[in-house]
Amino acid sequence: MSFNSWMNSIVDAGRDLLLRSAKDNKNGKDIAELCRDLCSNKGEAMGTALACAVVNAYNDMSDEEKFSFFTLLIDDYSADSRDILRCAESYRGDSSEQNLNALKQAIASPRLQLFRRINMSATGTPTLVQMRSYLQRLLKDNPSLRPIDDDLKYLLKSWFNxxxxxxxxxxxxxxxxxxxxxxxxxxxxxxxxxxxxxxxxxxxxxxxxxxxxxxxxxxxxxxxxxxxxxxxxxxxxxxxxxxxxxxxxxxxxxxxxxxxxxxxxxxxxxxxxxxxxxxxxxxxxxxxxxxxxxxLSPIPGFRRWLDKALAEDQPTLISADDKQSLKVLSQDGWQQDNETNETLKPLLLRLCAHYLNNEKRGAAPLDPVARFHLGNGAQIGQLNWLGDTSANGLKQSAAMLVNYRYELSKVEENHEAYVNDNKIACAKKVLELIEG
The missing domain is CATH 3.40.630.180 (Aminopeptidase)
Structure with missing residues (x-):
């Protein structure tokens, strides 16, 4: 048989397997059985056909069926804690490469193998991305499903490097x-x-x-x-x-x-x-x-933090007079009143500069946009009064915006200081706002 004939026979066999697998699924072969078959030691052509069948079955599921599928992934495809402990004991007694590899294998959940095999389908990657998107909506009320999210994130980080x-x-x-x-x-x-x-x-x-x-x-x-x-x-x-x-x-x-x-x-x-x-x-x-x-960035967490600070009553940061002045933020159109702005501008600029530079989530800035840009090596360059007067800008940050400046000669230095020492690069004029 010539090489071309041999290759064509493999392609035809794969096509037949794919059609047969799809037919089996229509005849009642559920996704649990398809996944078991996919994770078994079958050839590449059969594996690709099964991966396509799993993808098709998942995409045809109702919301209730998807939740049951995620429960299956927890119940049947999680790592075995007994194996992990047994391998850890063996490695503690003998830290050989063989025992280390056995421990690594025990820690890795069977879900990882299943997801990798699903990815053999031509539409496997987008299906897994959609699967994680759907899963995100369930995690708040179903934290037990988080290990699935962790496994998907681990693989997608590698595939989307x-x-x-x-x-x-x-x-x-x-x-x-x-x-x-x-x-x-x-x-x-x-x-x-x-x-x-x-x-x-x-x-x-x-x-x-x-x-x-x-x-x-x-x-x-x-x-x-x-x-x-x-x-x-x-x-x-x-x-x-x-x-x-x-x-x-x-x-x-x-x-x-x-x-x-x-x-x-x-x-x-x-x-x-x-x-x-x-x-x-x-x-x-x-x-x-x-x-x-x-x-020219939003400050999405500022008003939320400010409302919390007001509720907690922090007199060293916000005085009684300040609290009285800030009540106007609940009124429509406050940003259009020049007299109101004269009072609010220095107060809100001070509080926003404090929020960006001093308020933390752990060791990192509390504001998510600040975490992103400062982690990239940018500097808090300037606060802009009435920078975004849209409804969303008023709601998020009392209409203020911030310039994060990427000074190319300092980006790496700023990044290293932020990562290694939690140091925030902040322009002198922004720090002066905090001092009032």
């Missing part, structure tokens, strides 16, 4: 089905249709996204950039339609004003740090005149 990611520049010529997803996935400043998107892809704007081969045209994360003169301090002018007679100025600053994660199933797997650094390199190459790289 930087080496597999491809960066693409998004513009108005990008296929419409991808552009539609940008509108749907925008998480910071909502887009109201195609006109908003067109403005964000104009000639003084840039947009970049990461993609993964297994998810085809599904963006994982995208960043929107405004090319401006000087440091942008408010987002509404950046989002406003471009005026026809607006003078074109040579931009010297790139403002990262929106970063949106697109796949809930990849929660906790960081792409943004790689994306920002890659975009900086792309922009430097395209536009050598750019001298500053900065974000």
């Amino acid at each position: 930087r080496g597999f990611l491809k960066i693409r520049s998004i513009d108005w010529k990008t296929p419409a089905h991808i552009l539609e997803k940008l509108i749907a996935y925008e998480a910071v400043h909502e887009m109201n249709g195609w006109d908003d998107l067109r403005r964000r892809l104009a000639d003084d704007r840039r947009c970049f996204a990461f993609f993964h081969p297994a998810l085809e045209d599904e963006p994982l994360i995208f960043v929107e950039v405004a090319l401006v003169k000087g440091l942008a301090t408010a987002v509404q002018p950046l989002l406003a339609p471009k005026v026809d007679d607006q003078h074109n100025v040579e931009a010297d600053t790139a403002i990262f004003y929106s970063i949106s994660n697109c796949q809930p199933g990849l929660k906790g797997i960081s792409f943004g740090n790689f994306l920002i650094k890659q975009v900086v390199m792309e922009l430097q190459q395209e536009l050598p005149t750019l001298k500053q790289f900065s974000t």
Whole structure:
């Protein structure tokens, strides 16, 4: 038999197995049996067919059936604690490579093998990403399912590492089905249709996204950039339609004003740090005149922290007079009153600077956006009063925004100080706000 004939026979056998497996599933072969078959020592062609059958069975499940499937994954595919203890005892008595490997194997749950084999299907990776996305909704009320999430996250971190990611520049010529997803996935400043998107892809704007081969045209994360003169301090002018007679100025600053994660199933797997650094390199190459790289970022936890601080009564931080002044935040339109702003501005700037620099979750900053950018090596550069007067901006941060500055000569130094010593890079003028 020739090599080509042999290869064709394997392909035909695999196709027959796939069709037979799908037929078996329709005839009542449930996903539990399919998973057992998939984890058995079967050949590659049969394994691929079974993986496809498991994927199809999962995608056809109701919510109730998915919950039962997750329960099955806990009951039948968790690591055996007795094996772990036995192997640990053996390794403690004899720390040989053989005993170490046995311990590693005992600790690894059979779920990992099952998920790896499901990934043999052509649509295995997106199915596992969707599976984790669905699982995220159940964890709060069903913490016993968390080991499944841990296993999926462990594998997806490996499968979605930087080496597999491809960066693409998004513009108005990008296929419409991808552009539609940008509108749907925008998480910071909502887009109201195609006109908003067109403005964000104009000639003084840039947009970049990461993609993964297994998810085809599904963006994982995208960043929107405004090319401006000087440091942008408010987002509404950046989002406003471009005026026809607006003078074109040579931009010297790139403002990262929106970063949106697109796949809930990849929660906790960081792409943004790689994306920002890659975009900086792309922009430097395209536009050598750019001298500053900065974000214009929301402060999503500030009002929540402030409300808690007020309820807990911290007189050394917020005096009785301060509390009286802050009551106006519950009134609509407070940001439009100049007299109110004169009182609130220094008070809220002081409290927000304190929040970003001093309030912690463990050793890390309490604010999630601050954790992200400071961990990347950025500096808290400037607070911007009335930087975002949208309803969401008022609700999250009393209309304030912050510039996290990426000073390229200091990024690595800032990152090392943050990671090793929990030190926050903060501009002198922001620290002075805390002192009042």
